Amino acid sequence: MTMLDLLVRNTSEVLTVEGTHREAAEAALTPRPFACVGLRAGRVAYVGPESDLPADAIGPATEVVDAEGGFVGPGFVDPHTHLVFAGERSAEFDLRNQGATYLEIARAGGGIANTVRNTRAASEETLIQLALPRIERLLSFGVTTAEVKSGYGLSVEHELKMLRVVRRLGTHTPMELVPTLLCAHAVPEEYKGRREDYLELCIRDILPAVAREGLARFCDVFTEDSAFTVDESRRLLLAGRALGLVPRLHADQLTAMGASQLAAELGAASADHLEQITDEGIRALAAANVTACLVPTSTLFLRMRPYAPGRKLRDAGLNVALGTNVNPGSSMTENHALVLGLACLENGLSAAEAYWAATRGAAQCLGLQQHGRLAVGDAGDLVVFGCPSYRHLPYHLGINHARVVVKSGQVVHRARMSSCQ
Structure with missing residues (x-):
């Protein structure tokens, strides 16, 4: 066997x-x-068992990571983020906590329009x-691949x-980024009262320009009463x-309007959010x-309320x-560990189902x-916990239980705390 570049040993278990x-x-x-895990190139x-490794697998150039009895699994994949934006909306957060709704804030010129201006x-x-x-904060939680949406530009x-x-960020960080076009995030302020004109701009100009440059893998739409109808989507x-x-x-988040059925009709890669999904939508x-x-x-x-019906x-x-869903308006957090906990406590998933959804389930969502x-x-890509x-x-x-994060065979993050039990 050719010498390994990196070996992770002394694990409680490896989840493959x-x-x-x-x-x-x-x-x-x-x-x-x-088991142990060996990486090369x-x-x-x-x-498998370290005892079954050939004698020549570990050499002077092999980096050895001691898991210290922790478990090892694949790097997390985050399939829904809005990582690229300017400005912050803490004042809106405060208004919501005093009773204002997301839609009320948006209609007053806040919300997505606020972030678009910045x-x-x-x-x-x-x-x-x-x-x-x-990105660094996500990486520290063990996220090694993330989808990133546009949607705060709303012009060509x-x-x-x-x-x-997004493309340039891929050269600044070890995290792998998967780009998504979300020009249909909202109707921009300059097109107020002219939503059909904006939809035509998206179809006639923005989509072809993005495709010509190969800047996105996916096209997303916020299908919602306050954004785009099912027919427009x-x-x-x-x-x-x-x-x-x-x-x-973005489907059935605030209202049940048939967005999940549209995702099924189009054979979409995913329908996201789903807090208001109906039984008909689930079947579709x-x-x-x-x-x-x-x-x-x-x-x-x-x-x-409610949370999306993960159990169903x-x-x-x-x-x-x-x-x-890292974004400045409705999920200003990179705490991937909290996502796992809420998935169990509120979406009704088991710990194993949540772990699947954050690894292989998310990768399949992105076609990886x-x-x-x-x-x-x-x-x-792996994490030592x-x-x-x-x-x-x-x-x-x-x-955060991630102790060592490895991307493409290279250690890219080490936590100062060795155990989080």
């Missing part, structure tokens, strides 16, 4: 997550008790410097600017799909094999993914076939 969402989650995590080269005014360099600390110039920033997503952009939807998503992407920190941040979604046979898993040949079982992650609520 080689199962499927259609089997019991505990089995789908495919635990390997006391940025890929998984070995998973993001348009910021340069690419400023947006990069603002986003990097957010500024949507392209945001997506170019269908038009935009079909136009994006014709240009090679895979559809995704299940029949079309659309991933349900839940963002429970957003439900918490907006002080909403899993029981209906859907692949479920979990994201942070060698992420969120630790089979030989997969991406060398300071606790012996994945069950401890949601239980010790909101605490």
Whole structure:
């Protein structure tokens, strides 16, 4: 065997997550008790007993990480973020806590429009410097891959600017970033009363410009009473799909308006949020094999009820993914550990189901076939945790248990605390 670049040893178990969402989650995590993990050339080269490693596998250049009895699993994949933006909305947060609703704030010129004004005014360099600390915080929680949406530009110039920033950020951080166009996030202020004109701008100008530059993998729409109707969303997503952009939807978050059924109709990669999804919507998503992407920190941040029905979604046979929805208005947090805890406490998932949703389930949502898993040949992205079982992650609520984070075979983060039990 060729010498390994990195070896993680002395684990309680390694979760390789080689199962499927259609089997019991505990089995789908495919635990390997006391296994070690060897990485070479940025890929998984070995998973198994250290005693079975060939003598030449460990050499003077092999970096050895002692898990100290903690468990090891694949790097987390965050399938729903808005990491690139300027400005902050703490005053709006305070207003909501005094009784103002999200829609009331938006109608008064706050909300997304507030962030659009600040993001348009910021340069690419400023947006990069603002986003990097957010990425570092996510990375410290064990997130090694994240989707990033535009949606705070809402013009040809500024949507392209945001997506170019996402591309440039990929050269500034070890985290792998997956870009999504979200020009249909809201109707910008200058198009107030002219929503059809803005929709035409998206379809005629923004979508083709993004496709020409290869700046996005997905096209997303905020389908909601305060944003875009089902018919408008269908038009935009079909136009994006014709240009090679895979559809995704912000669906049934504030109102049940059939967005989940539209996601099923279009064969979307995911329907996200789903707090207000109906039984009909669940059946449609299940029949079309659309991933349900839940963002429970957003439900918490907006002080909403109900949370998305994660238990019903899993029981209906859907692949479920979990994201942070990092954004300045409805989920200003990079605390991925809190996402796992809320998924269990409020969405009704088991600890194993939540862990699946944050790893393999999220990777499948983004079409990443060698992420969120630790089979030989997969991406060398893993996390060494300071606790012996994945069950401890949601239980010790909101605490960061990631001790060592590895991306593409390289250690990219080490926590000062060795154990979080």
